[in-house]
Structures are given as structure tokens and as C-alpha cells.
Amino acid sequence: MPADNHHDVIVIGAGLAGLTAALELEAAGVDVRVIEAQNRVGGRVHSMRQLGNNKEAGGTYIGAGYARLIGVAERLGVELVDVTPMLEFFREQDFVLGNEIIRQSEWADHASNPFPEQDRELLPWNYHRVLTMRECPLESPDEWLDPKHAIHDISMRDWMHGLGLSDEIIRIGYGINVSFGDDATDVSTLLMFLRAAFSLEQRAVAPQGSLGFTAKDGVQRIPEAMAGALTNEVHFEKAVTAITTGNNKTEVRCADGTVYEAPDVICSLPFSVLKDLHVDPPLAGTQAQAVKSVPYQSMTQVYLAHKSEFWKEDGYAASMYTDGVAGMVIAARNGEDPDEVTSFTTWAMGPNAHRLDALPDADAGRRVIAEIEAIRPAAKDQLEFIELKSWGTDPHALGGWAYFRPGQVNELAADMSVAHGRIRFCGEHLGFKSRGMEAAMESAERVAREILLRGQ
Numbered sequence: 001m002p003a004d005n006h007h008d009v010i011v012i013g014a015g016l017a018g019l020t021a022a023l024e025l026e027a028a029g030v031d032v033r034v035i036e037a038q039n040r041v042g043g044r045v046h047s048m049r050q051l052g053n054n055k056e057a058g059g060t061y062i063g064a065g066y067a068r069l070i071g072v073a074e075r076l077g078v079e080l081v082d083v084t085p086m087l088e089f090f091r092e093q094d095f096v097l098g099n100e101i102i103r104q105s106e107w108a109d110h111a112s113n114p115f116p117e118q119d120r121e122l123l124p125w126n127y128h129r130v131l132t133m134r135e136c137p138l139e140s141p142d143e144w145l146d147p148k149h150a151i152h153d154i155s156m157r158d159w160m161h162g163l164g165l166s167d168e169i170i171r172i173g174y175g176i177n178v179s180f181g182d183d184a185t186d187v188s189t190l191l192m193f194l195r196a197a198f199s200l201e202q203r204a205v206a207p208q209g210s211l212g213f214t215a216k217d218g219v220q221r222i223p224e225a226m227a228g229a230l231t232n233e234v235h236f237e238k239a240v241t242a243i244t245t246g247n248n249k250t251e252v253r254c255a256d257g258t259v260y261e262a263p264d265v266i267c268s269l270p271f272s273v274l275k276d277l278h279v280d281p282p283l284a285g286t287q288a289q290a291v292k293s294v295p296y297q298s299m300t301q302v303y304l305a306h307k308s309e310f311w312k313e314d315g316y317a318a319s320m321y322t323d324g325v326a327g328m329v330i331a332a333r334n335g336e337d338p339d340e341v342t343s344f345t346t347w348a349m350g351p352n353a354h355r356l357d358a359l360p361d362a363d364a365g366r367r368v369i370a371e372i373e374a375i376r377p378a379a380k381d382q383l384e385f386i387e388l389k390s391w392g393t394d395p396h397a398l399g400g401w402a403y404f405r406p407g408q409v410n411e412l413a414a415d416m417s418v419a420h421g422r423i424r425f426c427g428e429h430l431g432f433k434s435r436g437m438e439a440a441m442e443s444a445e446r447v448a449r450e451i452l453l454r455g456q
């Protein structure tokens with residue numbers, strides 16, 4: 001075996017989690033090698049440079065309280081910018097129900113609005129977020145796994161029913177183009193409370209009038225800068241297929257036949273991917289159960305160019321939130337002028353994503369365009385398919401993010417990050433006080449600390 005393949009620690013995966021763990025260990029003098037299946041770093045942070053204007057396919061929003069991510073960006077000289085103008089679509093989008101397009105200003109008094117009197121102003125895409133933030137029993141995100149909150153590990157449907165809300169409210173306030181699960185029966189309320197507590201924490205520290213940050217020239221610049229700061233360069237196109245762990249030696253095998261060896265291995269792969277790796281001895285107990293059963297959210301984005309400003313013709317907002325395969329139609333503003341719509345990205349989530357994933361890319365693009373044209377005739381022949389990104393079918397992710405079904409938090413969460421022999425696990429799914437990119441880094445700091453403490 002080449003000396004280059006023998007290190008103190010092998011880190012599998014060059015996303016934010018793997019790179020954070022490697023940097024932490026290197027800073028303490030440990031010899032680390034990161035290996036990565038793709039030919040780029042970042043994983044689910046993916047700035048689509050080939051499309052121009054750094055359209056983000058993955059992690060974009062950096063909360064003001066993302067201390068780890070903001071800290072590393074500052075240390076490595078990656079400039080952060082206010083994300084608020086780019087997220088304008090959240091405020092401006094009109095709502096499509098069936099074939100009807102409903103202006104935001106009409107929603108409160110609209111006949112299809114099923115929300116209770118005091119909530120009629122709330123928009124469908126915000127409804128469950130506002131509700132979980134308003135009712136959140138967690139004082140802070142780290143209370144999440146406190147046994148006193150175990151009673152909330154029930155479905156969002158049961159919880160919303162418990163508040164006296166009807167099936168129609170649940171359908172419109174949770175079930176349209178869902179970000180977690182296939183519908184309100186499929187996701188744990190306790191997870192949604194963690195998310196709510198984390199969002200409240202971000203809001204509390206955000207500068208006045210700002211939602212948070214993103215990275216100038218694309219968020220992928222952050223993992224790239226992290227990889228550039230490592231002493232040992234990342235080995236690309238090393239798709240791991242098997243890990244064998246013993247008392248003092250762990251062996252990592254890749255699809256191209258390369259073998260790496262180290263006493264310790266950090267595996268930052270999503271469980272959706274880890275599930276198909278050969279691990280010897282096999283994972284056991286709750287952890288094996290978690291790897292097999294923690295679900296990942298399907299999400300598929302379609303990138304569209306526009307030939308004209310058709311929204312000025314029909315007078316509706318450029319962005320829309322729809323109940324069909326177009327999902328959330330985002331008028332992206334990635335140029336110098338925050339008022340200029342530079343392109344469109346549609347986000348199909350859950351069942352909508354499955355429908356698109358069943359089609360060849362160009363057909364899926366055509367289906368999305370046809371749906372937009374049917375809703376607003378002014379868009380006829382004005383949109384052009386550029387590209388599609390499916391996270392659900394990306395073999396290196398197999399989903400955008402992990403979520404928990406009702407009962408899975410109590411059953412799995414506390415034990416799913418335990419070490420297996422000399423393999424330790426990290427990644428966004430194993431962050432317990434935060435969410436998204438910050439969770440990936442939180443989990444990585446924990447495993448790096450565990451290795452360093454054991455070495456003392």
C-alpha cells in the first residue's frame with residue numbers, strides 16, 4: 001500500500017462535515033486524508049457554475065447564528081453577503097391552487113382559505129412554520145432530545161388535529177409541496193420543533209432587516225477554501241464501497257480498487273448512501289435500524305431561462321407557490337442588481353419530486369414549463385429548459401436531507417451517532433442542536449473531539 005494511503009485518520013466524504021472534521025484534527029497535529037467519490041468538494045453545497053451566476057443547487061442560506069460556518073468563512077477569507085435580496089421570492093410569491101392563481105393580497109378573504117380567523121393572513125407555505133414556531137415547547141434547540149419532549153414525537157397531522165385544525169387546513173397548511181416527508185402523516189412534530197427552535201435562534205441574532213447571509217460567488221467557495229487549507233489534498237473520485245474495522249486498524253476500500261488504512265475512520269456519508277456500503281463487522285442494533293430506515297427528502301430543481309418579463313404582462317408575481325410538479329417557482333436574483341430576475345428555478349419536493357424523477361430530464365423540464373404555461377398564459381413559449389438537478393436520484397446523496405418519521409426521534413436519534421469499532425459518524429443528519437450546514441459542522445466537531453480526547 002502506498003504510504004500516501006496510510007494515515008492517522010481517513011475521512012470519507014468532502015462535504016462540510018468531512019472537511020470540518022479534517023481541519024479540526026489537522027489543527028491538533030493529526031495526519032488526516034479526506035477521500036471523496038466525486039470530482040469536487042462540497043457535496044450538498046453545490047454552486048452550479050456551469051449555469052452562470054452561481055445558481056445554488058444546495059445549501060444557500062447561512063443563518064446569522066451559524067457561528068461555525070461564518071467563523072470558517074471569515075478565517076479563510078470567503079466573503080459573506082446579505083442573502084435578503086435573493087430571498088425576495090419568499091415574500092412576493094402568489095399561490096396556485098388547482099388551476100387558479102391567487103394573489104397574496106386576495107388570500108386572506110379567498111373562499112379556498114380554510115385557516116382559522118386569526119390566521120387567515122398567513123400564507124400556505126408559511127403556515128406550519130409559523131405554527132410550530134408559535135407553539136414550540138423547546139426553550140432552545142439543544143432541548144430537543146430531553147425526555148420531557150418525547151410526547152411530541154407524533155405526526156404533524158396528529159399534532160395539528162390536536163390543535164383543533166381540520167384536514168383541509170392540514171392539507172393546505174402542510175401538505176402542498178412538502179419540505180419534510182410526503183405529507184403531514186410522514187414527519188415527526190418533534191423534528192419540526194427542533195427546526196422551529198433553530199429558526200428562532202437565527203432570527204434572534206440576525207441584523208435588523210436581514211434574514212442572514214450567503215457566500216459571494218457561491219457557497220461552494222467555503223468547502224473549497226476548507227479543502228485548500230488542508231495539508232493533505234483531498235483524493236477525488238474515490239467512491240468508498242467497503243469499510244472493515246478492527247481494534248487498531250480500519251480499512252477503507254474504493255470502487256477503483258484503492259485501499260486506505262488508518263486506526264480511525266470518520267464517515268460523513270448520508271445514511272441513505274451508507275446503507276449500501278459493506279461494513280464489517282456489520283452495524284448493529286439501533287444504529288443499523290437508523291441507517292436502514294431514516295428517510296431522506298426527495299427534491300428536484302428545474303432551471304429555466306426566460307425570454308421575456310412575462311410576469312409584467314399578466315401582473316402576477318414572478319414567483320409562485322404551486323400545488324403541482326412546478327412546486328415552488330422561484331424568480332432567482334443572482335445578478336448585481338437585486339431587482340433583476342436572472343432566471344427561474346422550480347423546486348419540486350416529496351411526491352412532486354418523485355413524479356419528475358420518473359421522467360427523463362428534458363421531459364420533466366417540459367412538464368414543468370407546460371404546467372406554468374397552463375397557469376399563466378403570458379408565459380407561453382417564454383421559458384426554456386436549461387438543466388435539472390435531482391437530489392433524490394443523485395447517487396452521492398439520495399435525498400436532500402434526512403428527516404424523522406413519527407416515533408423515530410425517540411426510537412433512533414440518541415443512539416444513531418455512536419461509534420462502530422473505530423468508525424465514527426458525522427453529517428447533517430447527526431447534528432443535534434442545529435440544522436443544515438451548521439448541523440453538518442456541529443456533528444463533525446463532535447467526532448473530531450472524540451478522537452482527540454481518546455488519544456490523550
Ligand SMILES: Cc1cc2nc3c(=O)[nH]c(=O)nc-3n(C[C@H](O)[C@H](O)[C@H](O)COP(=O)(O)OP(=O)(O)OC[C@H]3O[C@@H](n4cnc5c(N)ncnc54)[C@H](O)[C@@H]3O)c2cc1C
Nearest residue numbers: 013015016017037043044059060061240400427428436437
Ligand atoms: C437543495 C438543498 C438546499 C439546502 N439549503 C440549505 C440552506 O439554505 N441552509 C442550510 O443550512 N442547509 C441547507 N441544505 C442542507 C445542507 O446543504 C446540508 O445539510 C449539508 O451541506 C450537508 O453536509 P454533509 O457534509 O453532512 O453532507 P454532504 O454535503 O452530502 O457530504 C457528503 C460527501 O460524501 C460524498 N460521498 C457520497 N458517497 C460517497 C462514497 N461512496 N465514497 C466517498 N464519498 C462519498 C459526497 O459526494 C459528499 O461530498 C440544503 C440542502 C439541499 C439539498
